[in-house]
Amino acid sequence: MAAVAEATTGWWLLLVLSAAELAVAHHPQPPNIVLLLMDDMGWGDLGVNGEPSRETPNLDRMAAEGMLFPNFYSANPLCSPSRAALLTGRLPIRNGFYTSSAHARNAYTPQEIVGGIPDSEHLLPELLKEAGYTSKIVGKWHLGHRPQFHPLRHGFDEWFGSPNCHFGPYDNRAKPNIPVYRDWEMVGRFYEEFPINLKTGEANLTQLYLQEALDFIERQHTRQRPFFLYWAIDATHAPVYASRPFLGTSQRGRYGDAIREIDDSVGKILSHLRGLGLEKNTLVFFTSDNGAALISAPEQGGSNGPFLCGKQTTFEGGMREPAIAWWPGHIAAGQGINFCPGQNVSGVTTHTQEEHTELPLIFHLGRDPGERFPLSFASAEYQDVLDRTTQVVRQHQEALVPGQPQLNVCNQAVMNWAPPGCEKLGKCLTPPESVPEKCSWPH
Numbered sequence: 001m002a003a004v005a006e007a008t009t010g011w012w013l014l015l016v017l018s019a020a021e022l023a024v025a026h027h028p029q030p031p032n033i034v035l036l037l038m039d040d041m042g043w044g045d046l047g048v049n050g051e052p053s054r055e056t057p058n059l060d061r062m063a064a065e066g067m068l069f070p071n072f073y074s075a076n077p078l079c080s081p082s083r084a085a086l087l088t089g090r091l092p093i094r095n096g097f098y099t100s101s102a103h104a105r106n107a108y109t110p111q112e113i114v115g116g117i118p119d120s121e122h123l124l125p126e127l128l129k130e131a132g133y134t135s136k137i138v139g140k141w142h143l144g145h146r147p148q149f150h151p152l153r154h155g156f157d158e159w160f161g162s163p164n165c166h167f168g169p170y171d172n173r174a175k176p177n178i179p180v181y182r183d184w185e186m187v188g189r190f191y192e193e194f195p196i197n198l199k200t201g202e203a204n205l206t207q208l209y210l211q212e213a214l215d216f217i218e219r220q221h222t223r224q225r226p227f228f229l230y231w232a233i234d235a236t237h238a239p240v241y242a243s244r245p246f247l248g249t250s251q252r253g254r255y256g257d258a259i260r261e262i263d264d265s266v267g268k269i270l271s272h273l274r275g276l277g278l279e280k281n282t283l284v285f286f287t288s289d290n291g292a293a294l295i296s297a298p299e300q301g302g303s304n305g306p307f308l309c310g311k312q313t314t315f316e317g318g319m320r321e322p323a324i325a326w327w328p329g330h331i332a333a334g335q336g337i338n339f340c341p342g343q344n345v346s347g348v349t350t351h352t353q354e355e356h357t358e359l360p361l362i363f364h365l366g367r368d369p370g371e372r373f374p375l376s377f378a379s380a381e382y383q384d385v386l387d388r389t390t391q392v393v394r395q396h397q398e399a400l401v402p403g404q405p406q407l408n409v410c411n412q413a414v415m416n417w418a419p420p421g422c423e424k425l426g427k428c429l430t431p432p433e434s435v436p437e438k439c440s441w442p443h
């Protein structure tokens, strides 16, 4: 897996700053940066990482068009310290997002917290501002809610979202409902002006956040200014939610509904960039702040794939994140897709297709059903099996009459738009214009 990099959030910050600096040096306009940060989404929630429902077609396509990082780590298995590390490029122990009175992994910023991001920390949007960027945070901040910690005091130019998790509803007496801000001022509260129905899981917040992202991108495009969009949405954090069109559409329950809406939104953001002609000058990075909260799964929590435990633990399930980089023309497509997550065998499960016709890998499935130890090429056993196999292959090739290939041409019009009987149910759809095209198999 040579194309797969070991990576951390510190690496991410370095990449972004290097890209911006290089671009400033060699191009009239530095690249835009879109950071799509999920909340409590697990490594195993993406189809490309093996989630069997395959309900993330847009993210899977993003990975196929860009680079997947199977070994990407957050700096902490909990929201606040992970986000502080992401935006500062510094470990929580350095940027102050830890506690010395309990396990650091359990410290975050609830409404009761006094502290927040110190002025002494240099956040990514502050550095980008010096390079001429306009920055917007959409969604959850979580680096402190008191006035001195406001994101517009720490480099961001715009904000639509909340300072804390969408817990609630509260009674506004013992505890206030969490405010939702537009820039400097609150414009409502969760469970009031921004409803979340805990019984049905319905909320339109992801749609609001999506629209904010699309509008911001379009405005900056019109201004011809480089931008940084930090899209920190939280639909996959319990209590999970989705808007009505997505509720009940997943095989995975309510959590899956949230995933599907997010996946759809990511697809719309990438399409928007393409539509504006910005895709070759925009680095998009997708990841999550910490692993899936198994304590809430399956209805309110996700999957960490083959990895142990999840959020609030420092095992792999808590800190290894899904991660994809997308930048057409700059990041080659299809890099780093790992078809054997957690099961890599050196020299066997390689990413690149290799020629093994003359010297095939041979396993003894009786002794080694897991295919971990290919027989040594130099062994007598290998030579004996190879001789017998070669003879069978030769017989097969001599007798072979190839059929007409059926999988070369694709056409949107032939899909199940109007299967037999659809008229009776009123479920017939009008197919698009017939456009035969060569099928692509990105992964």
Ligand SMILES: [Ca+2]
Pocket: 039, 040, 078, 079, 237, 289, 290
């Ligand atoms: Ca989180």
